[in-house]
Amino acid sequence: MHRLLAICALALATLACQQQRPSESQKTTEHKTVVYQVFTRLFGNTNTTNKPWGTIEENGVGKFSDFTDKALSELKDLGITHIWYTGVPHHAVINDYTVYGISNDDPDVVKGRAGSPYAVKDYYNVNPDLAENPANRLEEFKALIDRTHQHGMKVLIDIVPNHVARHYEGKNNPAGVLDFGAQDDTSVVYAVNNNFYYIPGESFKVPNPENNYQPLGGEAHPLADGQFDENPAKWTGNGSRLAQPGFHDWYETVKINYGVRPDGTKDFPELPEGYELKDYKAHYAFWQNKTLPDSWLKFRDIALYWTELGVDGFRFDMAEMVPVEFWSFMNSSIKMANEDAFLLAEVYNPALYRDYIHKGKMDYLYDKVELYDTLKHIMQGHGLTDNLPAIQDGLKDIEHHMLHFLENHDEQRIASPEFVGDAKKGMPAMVVSTTISTAPTMIYFGQEVGEPGAENAGFGNHSRTSIFDYIGVPHHQRWMNNGAFDGAQLSNEEKELRDFYKRLLTFSVKSPALMGEYKEIHTINRSNNENYTDKTFSFVRWCDKEQLIICSNFQPNNSQNFLLKIPAEIIKQWQLSDGQYQLTDQLYGSTNKLLVENGEGTIDIHTEPLASFIYKIDN
Known part of the structure; x- marks a missing residue:
């Protein structure tokens, strides 16, 4: 049965190309997926004040309504297939919404003034900051889901199963749904159906601050007194078992209990041997009629609630801190x-x-610690492209599942001085990241116009656009142009950068070869070409309808000239006879020639600094 399902998956995934490795997620994937991560409260903010620790009135905030038809149309035209709206579930914020029945949050256990999106306070509603009318905030988000779908894109939001806000308060639970911790036995550290872990006999203490830190930058606030009432104390989100966690712990959150005892043993069934080969239907069937920890059921119900509302998928925060068996249950x-x-x-x-x-x-899964980290080092000038082939070879059985990115909310902006200080240095890496595999590509809003993340928003450091405070995003705001979304305020350099991203991404979502075969040709060219350096990378992608030769120059100051060799095995696979073949670059339209002699191919390459070619053989 498993083999039959795999054969069906392969057939569906290869309508355009013969796919390398079938998988469930490829059943309906004939072309590349491109995810646009957008920090929802920052996207539409036109305020340029950018006062450190500024209030919502001083620094402004974006709304669901800022994702207008024009904005969504521009994102679709950029090549986007999925929008990850980051920061949608209602998380702790320092703003008074008591008139809407929302309790105030304590600055002593909130990071920043606008709050971390990963300290969710109520999973059955959305952040009131994002609504024109907070009383109608869920309906406004539903309207955004509908608008996104009307423009042919899918909607993703975050779910954070490992932890919730220190002051979780589910005031919008569906009928019959009890709040987290409502039935916990707080007299014990652990019980299988407790939602939290406890420290009996001890009260929570706010961490000792470092570097003269003061909540809200020292502004007076009735709740900012260095105390937070939690008795008994709970384990902190990152696993700290101290009643007073450290300043660098995730002290604004509490850890969820999934039936893992404090000694690490499990209080739930484990998957039988061989289930890694079974599909989600078999996994779903396995968990039926099993007695499972209460937290499993709560998060399953949360995910199904948002699915029913029209959300098309989820980004799961810190998934490896939650047992894999839960994910089998949840995802199936x-x-x-x-x-x-x-x-x-x-x-x-x-x-x-x-x-x-x-x-x-x-x-x-994020391909961070292998592809992203390696590309980052190459961009910074101290990494070698020689390290890339082994990464792809090591992941070849799961390459489709390893999502690629160069920026997200956790990582430094490419243009920040702390990274490389120049957004153009990300261009060759973006070509490689986007085209090297069948995996989805992700970009972070503002990346396409060189946003450097330079603002001092309050909590946190420069180089990452703040996820904790109200702030404007200057380069992105220039593209937004006060809601016209036409890029009229961008500099010529910023326009050229966005044009590059648009050319690359729109090609990627249409190219059948990028869902086909891959072969690196870097190694053979490094060993046969003294002018081909460790700052160059090349590979080929193909299917029966399209053959691509991709070459990138990571050097920021030097052009390159060399004869690129296409090995005989590739020429044979492509069924090319001796002769000349016209090549057209799919980014900017330049042409070149592939010369095939004695069954081997060569291309005379000249690349400007930071340039890439995606050559397609013209048929």
Whole structure:
């Protein structure tokens, strides 16, 4: 049965090309997926004040309504297929919404003034900051879901199963849904159906501040007194078991209990041997009629609630801190409701990748610690492209599942001085990241116009656009042009950068070869070409309808000239006879020639600094 399903998956995924490796998530994927991560409260903000620790009135805030038809049309035209609206579920904020029945949050356990999107306070509603009318905030988000769908894009939001806000308060739970911790036995550290872990006999203490830190930058606030009432204290989100966690702990959150005892043993069934080979339907069937920890059911119900509202998928925060068996239960339940759901997880331990994909039924994982980190070092000038072939070879059995990115809310902006200080230095890396595999590509809003993340927003450091405070995003605001979304305020350099991203991404979502075969030709050219350096990278992608030769120059100051060799095995695979073949670059339209002699191919390459070619053989 498993073999039959795999054959069906392969057939569906190869309508345009013969796919390398079939998988469930490729059943409906004939072309590349491109995810646009947008920090929802920052996207539409036109305020340029940018006062450190500024209030919502001083620094402004974006709304759901700022994603107008024009804005969404421009994102679709950029090549976007999915929008990850970051910061949608209602998280702790320092703003008074008591008139709407929302309790105030304590600055002593909130990071920043606008609050971390990963300290969710109420999973059954949305951030009131994002609504024109906070009383109608959920309806406004539903309207955004509908608008996004009307423009042919899918909607993703965050779910953060590892932890919730220190002051979680579910005031919008559906009938019959109890709040987190409502029935916990707080007299014990652990019980299987407790939602939290406790420190009996001790009260929570706010961490000792460092570097003269003061909540809200020292502004007076009735709740900012260095105390927070939590008795008994709970374990902190990152696993600290201290009643007074450290300043660098995730002290604004509390850890969720999934039935893992304090000694690490499990209070729930484990998947039988061989289930890594079974599909989500078999996983769903396995969990039926099992007695499961209460937290499993709560998060399953949360995911199905948002799925029913029209959300097309989720980005799961710190998934590796939650047992893989839970993900088998959770994701198979989501897939039973929507088999096309897009399920993306943050997992940073390569040793766990295959478990979270095959046992946990994740569609995609961040490819951070291998591809991203290596590309970052190359961009910074101290890494070698020689390290790239081994990465792709090591991931070849799961390459489709490893989502690629160069920026997200956790990482430094490419243009920040702390990274490389020049957005153009990301261009060759973006070509490689986007075209090297069948995996989805992700960009972070503002990346396409060179946003450097230079503002001092309050909490946190420069180089990353703040996720904690109200702030404007200057380069992005110039593209937004006061809601015209026409880029009229961009500099010529910024326009050229966005044009590059648009050319690359729109090509990627149309190219059948990028869902086909891959072969690196870097190694053979390094060993046969003294002018081909460790700051160059090349590979080929192909299917029966399209053959591509991709070459990138990572050097910021030097052009390159060399004869690129296409090995005989590739020429044979492409069924090319001796002769000349016209090549056309799919980025900017320049032409070149592929010369095939004695069954081997060569291309005379000249690249400007930071330039890339995606040569297509003209048929």
